[in-house]
Amino acid sequence: MDFVRIYARVLGLLKPERPLAVLLALANIGLAGVGFIEPILFGRIIDVLSNSAGLSPDESWAETIQLLLIWCVAGIGGIMAGILVALHADRLAHRRRLAAMALYFEHVLSLPAAFHSGTHSGTLLKIMLNGADNLFGLWLAFFREHLSTFVAVLALLPLSLYLNWRLGLLLIALIVVFALVSAIVVAKTEKAQGRVEAYHSELAARAGDALGNVVLVQSFVRLALEARDLAAVMERLLKAQFPVLNLWALMTVLSRMASTITIIAIFVLGSWLHLHGETTVGEIVSFMGFATMLIGRLEAAMGFVSRMFFQMHSLGEFFQVLDTEAAVRDRPGARDAGTLRGDVVFENVTLSYDTARLAVTDLSFDVPAGRTVALVGPTGSGKTSSMALLSRLWDPQSGRILIDGTDIRDYTLESLRRNIGVVFQDSAVFHRSIADNIRIGRPEASDAEVEQAARLAEAHDFIMRQPKGYGTLVGERGVNLSGGERQRLAIARALLKNPPVLILDEATSALDAATEARIQKALDALMRNRTTFIIAHRLATVRQADLILVLQQGRIIERGSFDDLVRQGGLFADLVRTQFQGAH
Numbered sequence: 054m055d056f057v058r059i060y061a062r063v064l065g066l067l068k069p070e071r072p073l074a075v076l077l078a079l080a081n082i083g084l085a086g087v088g089f090i091e092p093i094l095f096g097r098i099i100d101v102l103s104n105s106a107g108l109s110p111d112e113s114w115a116e117t118i119q120l121l122l123i124w125c126v127a128g129i130g131g132i133m134a135g136i137l138v139a140l141h142a143d144r145l146a147h148r149r150r151l152a153a154m155a156l157y158f159e160h161v162l163s164l165p166a167a168f169h170s171g172t173h174s175g176t177l178l179k180i181m182l183n184g185a186d187n188l189f190g191l192w193l194a195f196f197r198e199h200l201s202t203f204v205a206v207l208a209l210l211p212l213s214l215y216l217n218w219r220l221g222l223l224l225i226a227l228i229v230v231f232a233l234v235s236a237i238v239v240a241k242t243e244k245a246q247g248r249v250e251a252y253h254s255e256l257a258a259r260a261g262d263a264l265g266n267v268v269l270v271q272s273f274v275r276l277a278l279e280a281r282d283l284a285a286v287m288e289r290l291l292k293a294q295f296p297v298l299n300l301w302a303l304m305t306v307l308s309r310m311a312s313t314i315t316i317i318a319i320f321v322l323g324s325w326l327h328l329h330g331e332t333t334v335g336e337i338v339s340f341m342g343f344a345t346m347l348i349g350r351l352e353a354a355m356g357f358v359s360r361m362f363f364q365m366h367s368l369g370e371f372f373q374v375l376d377t378e379a380a381v382r383d384r385p386g387a388r389d390a391g392t393l394r395g396d397v398v399f400e401n402v403t404l405s406y407d408t409a410r411l412a413v414t415d416l417s418f419d420v421p422a423g424r425t426v427a428l429v430g431p432t433g434s435g436k437t438s439s440m441a442l443l444s445r446l447w448d449p450q451s452g453r454i455l456i457d458g459t460d461i462r463d464y465t466l467e468s469l470r471r472n473i474g475v476v477f478q479d480s481a482v483f484h485r486s487i488a489d490n491i492r493i494g495r496p497e498a499s500d501a502e503v504e505q506a507a508r509l510a511e512a513h514d515f516i517m518r519q520p521k522g523y524g525t526l527v528g529e530r531g532v533n534l535s536g537g538e539r540q541r542l543a544i545a546r547a548l549l550k551n552p553p554v555l556i557l558d559e560a561t562s563a564l565d566a567a568t569e570a571r572i573q574k575a576l577d578a579l580m581r582n583r584t585t586f587i588i589a590h591r592l593a594t595v596r597q598a599d600l601i602l603v604l605q606q607g608r609i610i611e612r613g614s615f616d617d618l619v620r621q622g623g624l625f626a627d628l629v630r631t632q633f634q635g636a637h
Contacts, residue, residue, distance in 0.1 A: 056239070059368050060361065063191050066153055070145060077142055077196045080134040085204035087131035092342025094124045100335030142196035150189040157181045157375060165380040166446060175261020176254045177374070183253075184371030187364040199357055202350045217332055220319055220340045224347055227315040231308055231351050235358050238304045242297045242362070249297065250366035252290035259283055301359055308355055312348040319344050381445050383465050390468035394457050395422035395553040395584035397443065402452035404438055404607075412438040413607040416452070420600070422553070425585040427595035429625065430604035436588045438607070440556050443586070444473050456554070474552035478559035478588075480543035482531040487516055488523040490542050494550030502549060509579075510545035511571045512538070537565065544572060548579055555580060558588045592629050601625065 067074045101116050161177055206228065215221075263270055263279045270279055323337035402416040413435040420426050428436040441447050442454060445466060454461050461469055474494065482490045491503050498506075503523065507513040515538055519525035531539045544560060560576065561569045573594075589595050596615045603611035603618065603625045611623050618625040 056361065056365060059365055059372065060191070062372055063188055063368065064195065066149060066188065067145070067192065069152070070149065073141060073145055077138055077145070078200055080137045081196060081200040082204050083134040084131055084138070085201040087127050087134075090127050091124065092339045092346065094120050094127075095342060096335035096337075096339030098335070099338050100333050103334055138196055142193055145196070146189050146192040149192060150185050153188050154181060154185045157184070157371065160375055163379045164377055166441075168377060173258040173261060175257040178261070179254060179257035180367070180370045180374060183367045187368055188371075190360070191364070194357060194360070198353050202354050202357070205346065205350050206354070217326070217336055217340065219326065220323060220332070220336075223315055223318050223322065224344060227311055227344075227347065228351065230311040231355065234304050234307050235355065238300050239358070239362055242300050245293060245297050246363065247366050248293045249290060250370070252286055252293060254370075255286050256283065256290070259286060301362075305355070308352070312351070315348070316341070316344055381448050381466065384462050387463055387465045390456075390464040390472055393472045393553050396420070396455075396457050397554065397584055398455040399439070400453050400455070402439070402442060402449045402454060404442055404447055404449045411607050413442070416607075416609060418600075418602060418609065418612070420584055422584055423582050424599040425580055425587065425597070427587040427589055427598035427601045428604060429589060429592060429595060429601060429628065434604040435607035436604055437558060439604075440558065440586055440588060443554070443556070444470055444475065472552050473554045473556065474547040474550045475556045476540075476543045476547050476558060476560040480531070480536075480539040482527050482534070482539055482542060484526065484529045486521075486524050486526055487519065487542065490527060491545045491549055494546050494552075498549055506545040506549035509548050510541045512541040512545050515541070541572065544576070553583050555583055555585045556588070557585065559590065560587075561594065592632055
């Protein structure tokens, strides 16, 4: 993404508040107009006063008063425009900054697992915060500086040529020098600044890794090593940054040198023209004012170009994430699923995460509502992938999945997932209260309903032992809870949601035998009269399943009841024999 395109996208994010943005833009144009009217009026007044010998005092005074009144009117207009910009530019920039963060946040959460597995969460957070801050600064500078600078430069050039083309050419030469120096420096430093931003992202990822795994760092005595590695990245960052800073510093020196030479040239040429009767003292003064103002505007523009250059890669990352399309989206015309019965059909479903390997191949099975299906097989056989398809975390490359006779892609994502409850093997929790974590599936649930779900999940007793009961914060990633406690919260969450379709992904794997036995009763009650899929490695937990699907390398190689599969003597029977022999 190039400089101009990124800046255009930054301004494009102001579209939701277009009327106010246009009003502020007009106010900036007014401010720019006042800026180049003042030198003209000042020069005219000087000409009137210097030529007063040929006029009566009353005539000189009347003309002077007329010019001063025009100046006052222009000044008052500028003050009013300045007040408008001062009052509303900041507010607009703050609102749009938060809106941009919300847009980014919602978009990132909608992106597929493949995106998140390839991008560190610390990097994503860094991109969001830096991008939003840079957007805020650019919007504020646009309304306070950029627009008035561009208008002033565009208006000054034809005006200066109209007043005196010789002096005007000097101003044009100054602009050309500024533009060339900027273009050369940007071209020479763009790739280097890209490497700098890559180091910034690496810093965020490394720091996020260490902070998210403090126990691992401390247990393996890696504090000094992690700090040393981070310092090494910082050293490489500075080594890449300093040459960029040197070139931009050189650009500043050259630009100021050109400005000083231009001022002197205007004074020398203006004096020569005045001595030959080709310009007036007032025109020289006006051009000196033009030059001073133009230099100030050009330096502001250089500052803008410099800031934009250093922010361009950060903003480019921000927009690149926004441009990443979610792999799973609502179809046009998708409808609300309402409350489903739970008849599930897989028809020749094939999924590939990449071209090298198929996750599931030609998967076909029917599950009437209320039945329990177990998916078993070696690690990597496609069990979790097939259930990810049911929740539309992925869409298959071929085949289709139906619930209640309708392709799940014809339901809205929100309504489909509202009908599916999941208890994961790795029970994820938010750094929020226990009650909030149980309410994830049903935010509107009452305290009594939350407590009832916790009791059924054998979680109430340990919750009441916490310092604040259901109001206790669980810590980041549930660090204040044991693995079994987190899993019981996940089961309570599914119980509270009460969905017609339930997925249990190793739901009791982190529990001791006694607790598992108690929770299994709650799970049996939960599974009754609802379609349930059990992903399990411990085969004793799937003995009562209506149907067991045995997967290997993404294909169903066996299907039937527990006893039938054992009698067949295939892979399932081997797995059962291995596990039960190991148990004895």
